[in-house]
Amino acid sequence: MALAYLESNKTNPTSPMSSPPQLILTQDQLKKIAAYKAVEFVESGMVLGLGTGSTAKHAIDRIGHLLSQGKLTNIIGIPTSTKTHEQASSLNIPLSDLDTHPVLDLAIDGADEVDPDMNLVKGRGGSLLREKMIEGCCKKFVVIVDETKLVDYVGGSGLALPVEVVPFCWKFTAKKLECMFEEAGCVAKLRVCCENGEPYVTDNGNYVVDLFMKKCIGDLRAAGDKMLRLAGVVEHGMFVDMATTLIVAGEFGVTVRNKC
Ligand SMILES: O=C(CO)[C@H](O)[C@H](O)COP(=O)(O)O
Numbered sequence: 001m002a003l004a005y006l007e008s009n010k011t012n013p014t015s016p017m018s019s020p021p022q023l024i025l026t027q028d029q030l031k032k033i034a035a036y037k038a039v040e041f042v043e044s045g046m047v048l049g050l051g052t053g054s055t056a057k058h059a060i061d062r063i064g065h066l067l068s069q070g071k072l073t074n075i076i077g078i079p080t081s082t083k084t085h086e087q088a089s090s091l092n093i094p095l096s097d098l099d100t101h102p103v104l105d106l107a108i109d110g111a112d113e114v115d116p117d118m119n120l121v122k123g124r125g126g127s128l129l130r131e132k133m134i135e136g137c138c139k140k141f142v143v144i145v146d147e148t149k150l151v152d153y154v155g156g157s158g159l160a161l162p163v164e165v166v167p168f169c170w171k172f173t174a175k176k177l178e179c180m181f182e183e184a185g186c187v188a189k190l191r192v193c194c195e196n197g198e199p200y201v202t203d204n205g206n207y208v209v210d211l212f213m214k215k216c217i218g219d220l221r222a223a224g225d226k227m228l229r230l231a232g233v234v235e236h237g238m239f240v241d242m243a244t245t246l247i248v249a250g251e252f253g254v255t256v257r258n259k260c
Pocket residue numbers: 051052053054055056109110111112121122123124125126127128131
């Protein structure tokens with residue numbers, strides 16, 4: 001399967017021996033491989049959670065294609081963002097919501113980080129609340145990543161742990177979050193739009209405070225519960241014990257791991 005996407009056949013010019021072609025895959029090609037593998041889990045008649053981001057986008061494109069070919073039928077998609085809603089609508093994927101379909105068969109989504117226990121950081125694309133609501137209602141939650149997303153511990157990439165907060169007194173909430181994780185060297189920053197420097201506003205009309213940790217935050221459930229007890233926090237981007245299947249595409253192929 002992976003070979004269908006391989007490109008480029010650079011050889012090593014420094015090698016005195018004639019070496020076999022070295023196959024290079026871009027990160028986006030790896031994302032596509034993981035996404036297509038996940039769509040193999042989709043069956044006609046399923047209610048599907050449709051994730052958000054550049055990896056999930058490939059899966060949604062594939063589902064749309066299979067529907068248009070009649071290879072999948074009677075699919076109902078529940079989109080996790082307005083962006084995904086737009087993409088899925090443009091592909092004529094029938095859509096619904098949690099009010100009408102409170103139980104989903106399967107969700108497919110990307111992640112920003114995956115730890116060895118398949119705990120996730122999500123939300124760098126800004127859709128964590130809807131993702132958590134929808135993916136929490138799925139019988140099966142398939143996470144699709146390229147290998148750069150694998151970390152030793154949540155926060156291990158040194159990149160953002162997103163927290164959705166109400167706009168009211170967001171500085172107060174950001175300061176409280178920073179103090180909460182002082183021991184982990186937490187720095188909290190409001191997410192702003194690159195184009196105009198204005199606060200990034202989620203689909204739910206909230207802001208996002210990104211937390212940058214210097215150290216491991218320890219017990220993820222305890223940390224998550226603590227954040228949720230702080231008035232002003234709407235939801236955080238740690239998805240603990242939610243993924244049931246992890247698909248990782250890397251230089252050496254694609255692996256599928258099920259949570260025991
Ligand atoms: O949580 C998300 C969006 O809020 C995405 O799943 C996550 O950011 C991964 O994105 P990408 O597939 O573009 O790397």
